[in-house]
Amino acid sequence: MAKPDFYQSLGVPKNASDDDIKKAYRKLAMKHHPDRNQGDKAKQAEEKFKEIKEAYEILSDPQKRAAYDQYGHAGVDPSMGGGPGGFAGGGGFAEAFGDIFGDIFGQAAGGGGRRGGPQVYRGSDLSYAMEITLEEAAAGKDTQIRVPSWDECETCHGSGAKPGTSSSTCGTCSGSGTVHLRQGFFSIQQTCPKCHGSGKTIANPCGTCGGAGKVKKQKTLEVKIPAGINEGMRIRSSGNGEPGTNGGPPGDLYIEIRIKPHEIFERDGDDLHCRVPVPMTLAALGGGIEVPTLAGKAEIDLPEGTQHGKTFRLRGKGIKGLRSSVPGDLYCHIMVETPVKLTERQRELLQELDESFRGGGDRHSPGGKSWAEKVKDGVKDLFK
Template structure:
């Protein structure tokens, strides 16, 4: 009886990828495996055929010979039938669970990368705008110097875990599936420590504090993060350390508020200067600056000082300083000052609309409202 074409048997095209062939084989193995079809000779035969096809098409050399010469090119090299144990149902899908539960290192033993750490760095607005270098002190788990991170007492070595045989993984049968998970005795490392290091108690890491110098670029703002590679927690049993993320938090300033690259501040202004105009000295982060006030300035009016804001940490563009004038009403006036103001007010009789345009327009709006 002529053998069925291997590609047709698995239900894949002749140009199918290795992944497609593997997926097709798994699907058939799941359906026809003898463990799922006890005492079913037909299912067992189908399983053997699928296994034979897969063993040829999964091997690049055998597949090339099969593509050129057909079954004659691979006779004697394909499948030896169903084998329980190493070739059983659990081994077919074992690599699937390895992908899920993972294994780092020989035999699947897992050495875990150290955890990333986060540190909040409080800066003044001046420090954030100009940039600075900050020294920070952080608690970390560092590799134990006594045992060089092995966890074993100096002069001894970890031994192979007797539970998992050094694989770091154990298999648990769940119905038709065999699920792999980290060995509970060695915690996935594949090694056991018979004589723990006295300093780290077998963990391979110890807690300590270290001081780091952090270079903060000019222009950072609240929420920006600076990553320090390899300055996080130490990895387990020699695995690489994690990273340290320094998160910037800018303190509230007494004079300025920040929005992006622009700074804002309120500037008190006397009503005489607001009426007649003049010059006003205002603060900036780079020193003092002179702000020209035109006559007739109203309260709440904003004036822009170009390039007196923050230089962007990303683009290098400079923001502006926005000064909002707040006109102050004089208080605690003397009798003479009050008399002069009354005399001044009398000069406005009949000309209020000329000198107070907003007041007149407001009165007109009120009248329309009540009509």
């Protein structure tokens, strides 16, 4: 099977500059690296990665590129006696490949390390769980929280070394903060295990900070909770996460909202639901009742013969969400209460009422049939 054209593999023209070739390879290597592709795509990604790796090896070397431009694949194939472009050549590709991998994995780790100096890493993000009431979620609030922070050590003034001493350049990485592991054509850059990327070692660490150059403290942050925020939403506080390494930028603080259970209301998006207990006499006779809302109270007119579980909708009495132009609704679910601990007189009245129901036919049945008729229908269904 014929090999693909190296320029086409990288997606660059034949007159592409060295920088264009390097940028194209970096982009494709990030996309097709086997570690970034799993499952069914892994095999296909591995083959593509080998293809672009070979293309970059040839086109990034001036001698190999010239041989390829003049003779094609035959000019760089060692099995065909290829000249300076063969794999048997010097360490040019290994060095270039190591450099490009260092750039790729340095960026992937959040650092994008500098050559010739310690690796710089962004600080980790922090999470803070904040519990608020439903009323606070609906109306919003300004509050304060205390979170851990890092300040420069006052004893060593950030050097990490015991007063009167100083740090020294790391002998393992020569101050670069990274080491290179080579095997064959591969050269992979890793954080120095001796100095952990700082590029220096401290023989006599500061007794206050233990050599870190910083001490943990608490700081107070002002937090604005927007009106309409919901359970699980997060507020981002930029730069208030953990500090970076070797001068890297700090991470962010994410404040995750937790809403306390409410005694009356249950929230469903921008809508609210509540249960309204109603005496059975009021449900039967009908009349006006007061129901609670987050803003106060509202009135509902119960029609005569209101049944248990009946729902009344009050428009605009819910919550105005963060992305809503109008508030949600309040749904009031009627719960008809049956009296308990009756007096003798109340019992007599209920018995009289019950007798009147029995003699009143089906006019008292919400389903249009008397209780006795429903029982008879059920028995007939059993013997069908």
